[in-house]
Amino acid sequence: MPFDPLQAARSVVRLQQEVRQLKQQVGQLRAENHQLRTENHQLRAENQLLHQECDRLREKVHQLQEQSQRLQQQVEQLQRENARQAAPFRRREKKKVPPEKKKRPGRKGGHEGSCRRVPPQIDQEEEVPLECCPHCQGPLSNTRPVVQIIEELVPMRPRVTRVVTWQGECSRCGQVRSTPVADFYGRGCGPGPGAGGHGGPVGRADQQPSGAGVASGSGGAEVVLWEQDGGGASVVADSGQPGGHV
Numbered sequence: 001m002p003f004d005p006l007q008a009a010r011s012v013v014r015l016q017q018e019v020r021q022l023k024q025q026v027g028q029l030r031a032e033n034h035q036l037r038t039e040n041h042q043l044r045a046e047n048q049l050l051h052q053e054c055d056r057l058r059e060k061v062h063q064l065q066e067q068s069q070r071l072q073q074q075v076e077q078l079q080r081e082n083a084r085q086a087a088p089f090r091r092r093e094k095k096k097v098p099p100e101k102k103k104r105p106g107r108k109g110g111h112e113g114s115c116r117r118v119p120p121q122i123d124q125e126e127e128v129p130l131e132c133c134p135h136c137q138g139p140l141s142n143t144r145p146v147v148q149i150i151e152e153l154v155p156m157r158p159r160v161t162r163v164v165t166w167q168g169e170c171s172r173c174g175q176v177r178s179t180p181v182a183d184f185y186g187r188g189c190g191p192g193p194g195a196g197g198h199g200g201p202v203g204r205a206d207q208q209p210s211g212a213g214v215a216s217g218s219g220g221a222e223v224v225l226w227e228q229d230g231g232g233a234s235v236v237a238d239s240g241q242p243g244g245h246v
Helices: 005-086 181-185
Strands: 159-164 167-169 176-178 211-216 224-229 232-238
Antiparallel strands (some): 159 211, 167 176, 211 224, 224 232
């Protein structure tokens, strides 16, 4: 095939254009590569900053958790102190006995049994027959007596008498005198001379109150004398106390 200079020139021009295009593409790729490298460096820096921020936040969360625990302990301590203030005689926590070391209530196992003693005196006897079954009214066999004792504990209430006496100043001797105690004891107020030996006056005759309450029982009962005034009442004599005047 003969050499064609025109065709060869055209091929050289085309190749030169392709080379120029390739060079432009290489430049663009290099620019893109440089840009990507720059962005990658920036992203690495941002990633490192984010890691640092994450570590800082983790440390902050840990500090806040410790602070929350300290505050919770302080709140519990204040609640315990308030409870101790509300109950000043309450046993402190460190002095409390653990549940496993506490003694069981009641007497020790194997102790001798005890119960209320049977009254020595029987005042009344009753018999309640059982003629049939209380549930189905059927006939009974092998019947036997069962003795039961009922002790009625009657509550005792003291007898209370309100006595009004009088007090005045004597124009002859100038002394303040009161109604003699024997006057109202003789009227049946109080135990009287024959009730258990309590026959004497309550206190001195010149110191008897103008208004008094006398609590007495029968026989050798205790006698208490109150003095009443506008501000209340106060005990002036008590036979049940040592040195009491009765």
